Amino acid sequence: MANVKCNPDLVRERAKCSFDVNELIHLIDGGENATKEKRHFEETIFSVKELQDAVPEEYLSHKDRYENAVRKATILRDVCREYMKKYNYKPNRFRVGHGVFKDVSPFLLHDGMFVATIIGQGTPEQQAEWLPKAENMQIIGTYAQTELGHGSFIRGLETRATYDPKTEEFILNNATLSSFKWWPGGLGSTVNHCIVVAQLFINGKSYGIQPFIVQIRDLNTHKPLPGVKVGEIGPKMGFQTANNGFLGFENFRIPRMNMLMKNAQVLKDGTFVKGMNEKLTYGTMVMVRVGIVGDCSLNTSLAATIAVRYSAVRHQSKIKAKEPEVQILDYVTQQHKLFIAIASSHVFRNVYSWLSKSYLNVMKDLAQGKQDHLPELHATACCLKAVCSRDAGSVVEECRLACGGHGYMTSSNLPLVYGFTIATVTYEGEQTVLLLQTARYLVKAWLAALQGKVLAPSVSYLSDWLKNDNVRWQNTPEGIVKGFQHVAAGKVKAAYDTIQKYIKLGKDYEDAWNLASVQLMKASEAHSRSILCEVSWGEVIRTSASPNLLQVLKQLAQLYLVYWTLETSGDFLVYSNISKDDIAILREKYEELLAAIRPNAVGLVDAFDLRDEILHSTLGSYDGRVYERLMEEALKSPLNQESVNASFHKYLKPLMEKAKL
Numbered sequence: 230m231a232n233v234k235c236n237p238d239l240v241r242e243r244a245k246c247s248f249d250v251n252e253l254i255h256l257i258d259g260g261e262n263a264t265k266e267k268r269h270f271e272e273t274i275f276s277v278k279e280l281q282d283a284v285p286e287e288y289l290s291h292k293d294r295y296e297n298a299v300r301k302a303t304i305l306r307d308v309c310r311e312y313m314k315k316y317n318y319k320p321n322r323f324r325v326g327h328g329v330f331k332d333v334s335p336f337l338l339h340d341g342m343f344v345a346t347i348i349g350q351g352t353p354e355q356q357a358e359w360l361p362k363a364e365n366m367q368i369i370g371t372y373a374q375t376e377l378g379h380g381s382f383i384r385g386l387e388t389r390a391t392y393d394p395k396t397e398e399f400i401l402n403n404a405t406l407s408s409f410k411w412w413p414g415g416l417g418s419t420v421n422h423c424i425v426v427a428q429l430f431i432n433g434k435s436y437g438i439q440p441f442i443v444q445i446r447d448l449n450t451h452k453p454l455p456g457v458k459v460g461e462i463g464p465k466m467g468f469q470t471a472n473n474g475f476l477g478f479e480n481f482r483i484p485r486m487n488m489l490m491k492n493a494q495v496l497k498d499g500t501f502v503k504g505m506n507e508k509l510t511y512g513t514m515v516m517v518r519v520g521i522v523g524d525c526s527l528n529t530s531l532a533a534t535i536a537v538r539y540s541a542v543r544h545q546s547k548i549k550a551k552e553p554e555v556q557i558l559d560y561v562t563q564q565h566k567l568f569i570a571i572a573s574s575h576v577f578r579n580v581y582s583w584l585s586k587s588y589l590n591v592m593k594d595l596a597q598g599k600q601d602h603l604p605e606l607h608a609t610a611c612c613l614k615a616v617c618s619r620d621a622g623s624v625v626e627e628c629r630l631a632c633g634g635h636g637y638m639t640s641s642n643l644p645l646v647y648g649f650t651i652a653t654v655t656y657e658g659e660q661t662v663l664l665l666q667t668a669r670y671l672v673k674a675w676l677a678a679l680q681g682k683v684l685a686p687s688v689s690y691l692s693d694w695l696k697n698d699n700v701r702w703q704n705t706p707e708g709i710v711k712g713f714q715h716v717a718a719g720k721v722k723a724a725y726d727t728i729q730k731y732i733k734l735g736k737d738y739e740d741a742w743n744l745a746s747v748q749l750m751k752a753s754e755a756h757s758r759s760i761l762c763e764v765s766w767g768e769v770i771r772t773s774a775s776p777n778l779l780q781v782l783k784q785l786a787q788l789y790l791v792y793w794t795l796e797t798s799g800d801f802l803v804y805s806n807i808s809k810d811d812i813a814i815l816r817e818k819y820e821e822l823l824a825a826i827r828p829n830a831v832g833l834v835d836a837f838d839l840r841d842e843i844l845h846s847t848l849g850s851y852d853g854r855v856y857e858r859l860m861e862e863a864l865k866s867p868l869n870q871e872s873v874n875a876s877f878h879k880y881l882k883p884l885m886e887k888a889k890l
C-alpha cells in the first residue's frame with residue numbers, strides 16, 4: 230500500500246503519526262508472522278480475477294445477485310481449500326468475506342452454525358458420519374430454528390418430531406403456518422441439509438426441543454425431497470446475499486440417528502435419556518454470541534476506517550474566518566463522533582478475546598462433566614452480545630452520518646456495513662431478550678450477595694459494593710471502572726427492590742418481573758458496560774508494546790471510559806459518589822483525549838489493515854481519491870451507459886407534448 234499515490238492530506242496525516250503503525254497491526258493480528266500470513270492470504274484471494282465484480286452488485290437483480298454470490302462462494306471455497314492445503318493456514322474468512330461478497334456469503338450459516346452444531350451436539354459416531362462431508366462441502370447446511378411464530382421463545386417452537394419406535398424414525402411435521410421455519414441463511418436455494426430444531430414427542434409426551442440433522446434436497450437434482458416445502462423469504466434490509474429461507478415438513482421421516490444425541494438421547498424403543506443439562510442444546514447459540522462480539526470489532530473498524538480517512542480528506546467550512554476551509558476531522562464534534570468508533574473496535578476485540586477464553590474453559594469443563602461456570606458464561610455472553618451489537622450499530626450509523634451526503638451513497642459502503650452490523654442486534658437472540666437473561670443471573674447473584682455467599686468473578690463487585698458502597702470517587706481509569714461497577718450494583722439493587730415492592734403489593738413473581746423489566750434491562754446493560762470497561766482497561770495495561778504505542782492504546786481505552794461515563798453521567802450521579810466537579814474534570818479530560826488522539830487518527834485506522842478490496846468504499850480507500858472514485862463509480866450506473874434513456878421517448882416526451890396542447 231505504501232507506494233500508492235495518495236491524497237496529500239492523508240500523506241501529511243500519516244507523517245505525523247506518533248507510533249509505529251506496523252507495530253499495532255502486528256499486535257492486533259497476534260504477531261508479525263500472523264500479519265505476514267494474513268496479508269499473503271488476502272493477496273491471494275484478491276488477485277483471483279473471478280472473485281472481482283465487473284458491475285457493482287447493487288445494479289444486479291435479486292436473483293442475479295444471489296447467483297453471483299453463490300458463484301463467488303464456490304470459487305472462494307476452492308481457493309481457500311487449496312491455500313489451506315498448501316500453507317497449512319486457517320484463515321479468518323470473515324475479513325475476506327466482506328471483500329468478496331460486500332454483504333454476506335450464502336455459506337455463512339454452513340460455516341457459522343451447521344458445522345459447529347454437528348461438532349457441539351453430535352456424538353462421536355454422528356460427527357464421523359456428517360462432519361467430513363460438511364467440512365468438504367459434500368453436503369451444504371444451515372441452522373433452522375426460528376419459525377414464523379417464534380424466534381425468541383424457543384421453548385414455544387412448533388415444528389414437531391414424533392418418534393415412531395416401529396420404524397425407528399422421527400416424523401417431522403409443520404402443521405400450522407406459524408410453525409414454518411423462517412430466516413435460516415442459505416435455506417432459500419443453497420443448502421441440501423439443515424439442523425432442524427424441533428419439539429420432540431414420544432408416545433404423545435413432549436420432551437422439549439432437540440436438534441435434528443435433516444436432508445431437505447436431493448443431492449443431484451437439488452429438488453426439495455417429497456414432504457419438504459422450502460423457499461426464499463425475499464429482500465431484507467441487509468443480508469441480501471445470505472439467501473434466508475422458509476421450510477415446512479409434512480410427514481417427513483428421518484432415521485433415529487438423525488437426532489443429534491451428544492446431550493439427550495432417544496433409544497430404539499423410544500426411551501428418552503436426559504442429558505447432563507437440557508440447556509446444552511442451546512450451545513451453538515452461546516458460541517455464536519461470543520463470535521458476534523468479535524464481529525462487532527471488525528464491523529466497527531470497517532466504518533471507522535472509511536469515516537476517518539474521508540474526514541481527513543474532506544474540507545468544508547472554516548474554524549477561523551481568515552483561514553482556509555479545514556479538514557472536517559479538525560472539528561472536535563467530528564472527533565467526538567469518530568474516535569469512539571476506533572476505541573470501541575479495540576474494546577470489542579479485547580473483550581472478545583477474553584470472552585473466547587472463558588468460552589473455551591467452560592467447554593473443557595463440560596467435557597469433564599463440570600458445569601459450574603455455564604450460567605456465568607451464558608449470562609456474560611448474552612449481555613455482551615446485546616450491548617456490543619447495539620453499540621456497533623450506533624457507531625457505524627454515526628460514522629455514516631459523519632460522512633454527510635456521501636455517506637448515504639451505496640458506494641461509500643457504509644449503508645451495507647450498517648445493514649449487516651445492525652442485524653447482529655436481532656439475530657442470535659434479540660437484545661432485550663438477552664439482557665433479561667442476564668438480569669435473571671444478576672438477580673440471583675444479588676440474592677446470593679445478600680446472603681453473604683461467594684459470587685462468580687464477573688459479579689463479585691456486587692458483594693464488594695454491599696460491603697462498602699461509600700467509596701470515594703477517583704478520577705482515574707481504575708476509579709472510573711469502580712464507578713461503572715457501582716452504577717451496575719446500584720441498578721441491580723434498585724431492580725431487585727422494585728420486584729420485591731411489587732410482590733409486597735400482591736403481584737406474583739412473573740408479573741413483578743415484567744413490571745420491573747425496564748430496570749432489569751438497564752441493570753443488565755450497566756453490568757455489561759462495567760465488564761467492557763474493566764476487561765478492556767485491564768487488557769490494555771497488561772499489553773506489552775513500545776512506550777509510544779502503549780500511550781496511544783491507553784488514550785483510546787481512557788477515551789472509552791470517559792465517553793461512557795459522560796454519556797451516562799445521570800446514572801453516575803445517582804449511583805456513585807461522583808460530583809458535578811468530577812464530571813467537569815472528566816469533560817476536560819475528554820477534550821484532552823480527543824486532541825491527543827487527533828494526530829494519530831489516520832494511523833490508527835490504517836492499523837486495522839483493511840485492504841481497499843475489503844472496505845469497498847469510495848470514501849475510505851487508502852489513497853483518499855474520494856471525489857475521483859465517487860465519479861468513477863457513478864459512471865458505472867447503467868443509466869450512464871446511454872446518453873438518452875428509453876423512458877424519455879416513452880413517457881417524458883409525451884408528457885411534455887401533452888402539456889403544449
Ligand SMILES: CCCCCCCC/C=C\CCCCCCCCC/C=C/C(=O)SCCNC(=O)CCNC(=O)[C@H](O)C(C)(C)COP(=O)(O)OP(=O)(O)OC[C@H]1O[C@@H](n2cnc3c(N)ncnc32)[C@H](O)[C@@H]1OP(=O)(O)O
Nearest residue numbers: 341381382383508511520523524526578607656657658669
Ligand atoms: C478482532 C476481530 C476479530 C473478528 C473475529 C470475528 C469472529 C467472528 C466469529 C464468529 C462469528 C460467528 C458468526 C457466525 C455467523 C452467524 C450468522 C448467524 C445468523 C443468525 C442465526 C440465528 O439467529 S439462529 C437463532 C438464534 N435464536 C436465538 O438466539 C433465540 C433466543 N432465545 C433463547 O436463546 C432462549 O429462548 C432463551 C435463552 C431466551 C430462553 O430460553 P428458555 O429455555 O425459555 O429458558 P428460560 O426459562 O428463560 O431460562 C431457564 C434457565 O436456563 C438458562 N439458560 C438459558 N439459555 C441458556 C444457555 N444457552 N446456556 C446455559 N443456560 C441457559 C437460563 O439462564 C435460566 O437459568 P435460571 O435462571 O433458571 O438459573
Ligand SMILES: Cc1cc2nc3c(=O)[nH]c(=O)nc-3n(C[C@H](O)[C@H](O)[C@H](O)COP(=O)(O)OP(=O)(O)OC[C@H]3O[C@@H](n4cnc5c(N)ncnc54)[C@H](O)[C@@H]3O)c2cc1C
Nearest residue numbers: 372373374375379380381412413414652656657658659661
Ligand atoms: C438477518 C437475520 C438472520 C437470521 N438468521 C437466522 C438463521 O440462520 N437461523 C435461525 O434459526 N434464525 C435466524 N434469524 C432469526 C433470529 O434469530 C430471530 O429473528 C431473533 O432471535 C429474534 O426473534 P424474533 O424475530 O422472534 O423476535 P421477537 O421475539 O418477536 O421480538 C419482537 C419484540 O418482542 C420483544 N420480546 C420478545 N420476547 C420478549 C420477552 N421475553 N421479554 C421482553 N420482550 C420480549 C423483543 O424485545 C422485541 O422488541 C435471523 C434473523 C435475522 C434478522
